[in-house]
Amino acid sequence: MPTDPEPSVASSDDAGWGELLAPGLRAPLAMVSLGIGLHAFNAFLAATALPFAVSELGGAQWLPWSSTLYLTGSIVAGASTAGFKARFGMRLALVLATLVFLLGSTMAGLAGTMGGVIFGRLLQGLSEGAVLALCYMLISTFFPQRLMARVFGIEAAVWAVSAFGGPVLAGLVTEAISWRAAFLINIPAGLVFLLLAVLTLGSGQENGDLGAGAGSVPAGRLTLLIFGLVMLLATNLTTLDLARHTMIGLAFVAFLLFATVDRQSLQPILPSGAFSITSPVGLGLWLVLLMPLCQAASGVYLVYALKHVWNMGPLTASAIGALTAVSWSLVAVTSAHVSTASARKWLIMTGVLMETCGLGGIALAISHGSLPGLMLALVMTGAAFGLAWAAINQMVLVASSDEDRDRSSALLPTLQSFGYGMGAALAGLVANQAGFSSTASSDVIGKAVASSFLFGFAVMLVAVVIAFGLMRRLRALQ
Template sequence: MSDTVEGRWAEIFGPRYLPVTVILCLGVSLFAFNAFLSSTALPSAVQELGGIEVISWATTLYLVLAIVGGAAAAMLKRRMGSRWSLLSFAGIFLAGTLIAAMAGDMAQVLVGRAIQGFGEGVVAALCFALIPELFPSRLVPKVFGMQAVVWAVAAFGGPAGAGALTELISWRAAFLINVPLVAIFCTMVLLVVPRGGRVKQASGFPGLRLLAIGGGTMLVALAAIAPSVQAVLLLAAAAATLAGAVWLDRRSVQRLMPPDAFSLRTAVGSGLWVFLLMPVAGAATAVYLVLLLQQLWDYGPTLAAAVGAIMAVGWSLASVTVANVRRRSTRHILIQAGPVLLALGLLAVLGGLQWTSPALLVVGQVATGLGFGMSNGYIMLTIMEASSDAERDRTSTLLPTTQSAGNALGAALAGVAANAAGYAQAPDKMAILASIVPLFAMAIAFAALAFLAALRLVRLAKVTPVGTFAEE
């Protein structure tokens, strides 16, 4: 792609691309809103159905199955084609929604959430695969900017909308709001997405690899709630299991991932490491900030959540602002600056908490959001451009899966760091402030690792031939 070619915002909202843009935003919004749904609607479900001891698993199972679904998405697209894959797994997501909404006990809610997660994991990954398929490279930053806006709206609107439906009607209505969204999504898919040919493959199903991915992710989830020593062992087992899944996949005839996934010798592999490590670093504030504001500054839930959501606003604003960058050299600077801003933002948030400075904390939240927003889209674009035409589907569908895995791993590591420092047993505010220092130190260290991976990505991207997607 030439550095002088510029895509315009008007194009993605014009007659040619608007239907596709709507499909992608709907696909992402289903995942985004449901990621925030559980924290608002499920407490009411527990009051009606009982089973408070398993409430956290409603989110855990959703995310674990979403990661498994995302890992299988490229294979499913090749076997079924884009259109029928999207329709089928939107239908599976809808089935899970109806099971959860009509549940008579929490066990049925968990089953529904697991089915929801698998269906939406595939849909979200396929939406990423459609980006290089249906948009030229010059418009991709705009598309990523729109997706960031969807996430920001979900961060604010998801809990508020689910809360309103739960309070005014019932928690079941918060689930059923997905029904018209899925109907609109499927209608748009039928109208816009081409049938696409299916690729004939050898028989067989990658059950062992999907089991390893799901099992490794589940071990990460268990580590988040386990005592410190057991948590470290669980994380070690998770790392070995997930590494084994990647190793097996590289030696398989029917691969789920590109052959250079997570290899530091290629731009694709290095980019995936950046994409994994940044969410790991960001999890410190994503998991603990709202709770810390209530504990340390006596903020109410609404105000604390609003401050927590500032990061999402900074992310979306940065994504939209930098989407007009044309020069590849400037994009490389943004990729490297992202982890740096993330680390500085985390440091500022920690300083704001330690010195009781709301202004410094807000600056830190904004910087964190800017770090993700200015780099995320161009990391994905660089990975897609460096991927060969034959591997682009596998590469694109792996992106949201990698990000979800980073969020899950970051949440677990944050829990281990905080609990090891005595956060859960802290008797007063001073003890809480002391216990969160290791948590933020760990997060900043992962941001530094993401910066090193970003340097590697940029260096390799400069010498990696681009595929035809980048030249359109």
């Protein structure tokens, strides 16, 4: 690992946007942008459609399951993608993942029960986790370090378009047709991506080492992760305190066993020093985990709260629900030109502090019924991600050793998904404990949802301490 976590990034001041269109970079940039765009659009479409699917099919208590199992699929796929790519190559991996995505979208759109929707979402998660991890691999494989900030800026623009267009499109389609159409609209987009994957990548594009163990799926370790997440989800199905505490304990034991076994594996999922408190990579990965974990309640309950507390329709609720993503993307685009290590440290610290304040503001706004306060807090939370997220990702990638960079590239979106999945399960536990149900009054729903955001605020205080530790570590290495 280099002693300076950002040895050559400072030279990115000299990197022009036009360089991304140079021969050999155009096709990878298009693939990365389309893959991330497909993931982003579907995320916003689903967040808008699911509360209205619940209104037709019932099962409000299954909302955390829909989010967490979707993200569990993303985790399983993302953790297996480095080996899968090494075995089959980039093009075949993308083709197979897109076919699974098309199947999952079809099943969710045609489902007659919430169980069918959840299974379709699980398949979508499997496919999107693989596509997202492969796109991150394309970034670290094809683009020099001095262009990475520009690439992340382009992807932020993709998220900005998706953040605005996804909810608006979902709201319009849901109001004009039904929530089912919001899932089925993924099919033509997926077919376009499938065609581009076939046309732009070679049949053996970027195969890695096919030696012993390459391409294998770490089934035992992934089982531990899945077991832990399911245990957290299952706490929502019992009213017995002893059972809940036992399930939470089993979940965290499973996560610790995963990390222990992975360190001893010849084909680890985690890069060296992952979650160490003495290295920039380890501390950075903690932030990649905790920032989405603390904000995960938004994806589960925000549109539902807007619908039931403020009596909003699909279009209005989806537009307000998108404020976080829109502000994230717009701030990320404007901060993409930041190239110095010292400036990036400032972005990380400021972003972590802003998310903490934003989550506390969301909890207060919902509990007091203040829509303007809620909108302001949502914008603040999104801006926090826009400031910090690309800087954290770039710092982790550059600080990783050459042999770990592929694992780090695949781990970043996978860990983000794990954070959202774990956060959704924990938010569901907190909300259900506070009285959330499909038959609860609007006042109870508001207080329950506010409690889930207050939980995120409390955990973000830990992230603040970690961010300060990261700043000290980076200064010590300079």
